[in-house]
Each structure stands twice: as C-alpha cells, then as structure tokens.
Amino acid sequence: PKTDSLEVTFVKADGQKVKARCKEGDSLLDVVVNNELDISGYGACEGTLTCSTCHVILSKEDYDRIPSKPLDDENDMLDLAFELTETSRLGCQIVMTKELNGLEVRLPSSVNDARG
Ligand code: FES
Numbered sequence: 001p002k003t004d005s006l007e008v009t010f011v012k013a014d015g016q017k018v019k020a021r022c023k024e025g026d027s028l029l030d031v032v033v034n035n036e037l038d039i040s041g042y043g044a045c046e047g048t049l050t051c052s053t054c055h056v057i058l059s060k061e062d063y064d065r066i067p068s069k070p071l072d073d074e075n076d077m078l079d080l081a082f083e084l085t086e087t088s089r090l091g092c093q094i095v096m097t098k099e100l101n102g103l104e105v106r107l108p109s110s111v112n113d114a115r116g
Pocket of ligand 1: 029
C-alpha cells in the first residue's frame with residue numbers, strides 16, 4: 001500500500017498550524033477528511049464545486065506552482081468565497097504531488113457556503 005509520505009500544513013485564521021499527512025493524488029479536501037481535521041464548515045459539498053467552503057489562500061509562489069490551474073467552474077465558485085484573494089484556490093481542486101510536499105495554505109476566517 002502507498003504510504004502517506006507527503007505533508008500539508010493548514011494555517012488557521014488565528015495562526016494555529018495544523019499539519020496533516022497525505023499521499024500523492026489526494027486533494028486538499030481529501031487531506032482534511034482523511035485526517036479528520038477540525039476545520040469548521042470545510043468541504044461542505046464534498047468536492048462537487050458548489051460550495052466554496054474549501055477555500056484556501058496560498059503564497060504567490062505556491063499559487064504559481066500548483067500544476068492544476070483553476071477552471072471556469074472553480075473561478076465562478078471562488079467569486080463567492082469569503083475573503084477572496086489573488087492567490088485563492090478551492091482546496092478540493094488542488095491535488096497533491098511530490099513537488100508540493102510541505103505545502104502550507106492559509107484558511108480564511110470564515111466560510112461562505114454558496115449553496116445558501
Ligand atoms: Fe465544495 Fe470544494 S468542497 S467547492
């Protein structure tokens with residue numbers, strides 16, 4: 001079996017850092033779910049691109065090196081995200097690779113569930 005060889009750090013709005021292990025091919029939503037991370041409201045639509053609660057904020061450098069660029073559906077949903085920034089992505093659309101090992105993402109201070 002594949003081991004969870006990669007690491008991701010989620011930085012909560014209050015500055016608390018939460019480290020999690022994952023494997024290649026896991027989305028950041030998978031990482032949160034598989035590690036049972038306690039992030040309020042995160043991933044409400046289970047990766048179906050209808051909620052924007054999986055919003056994460058990247059450094060410019062990391063934003064530029066994520067291999068999967070945002071598609072229209074993601075951008076439409078991001079427009080509804082709380083505290084949208086220039087380097088925001090949806091965590092369910094970021095897939096972990098070896099190159100992204102050690103990735104650190106910030107979480108906004110609240111979530112906006114676009115499903116109303
Ligand atoms: Fe809902 Fe990502 S989990 S858009």
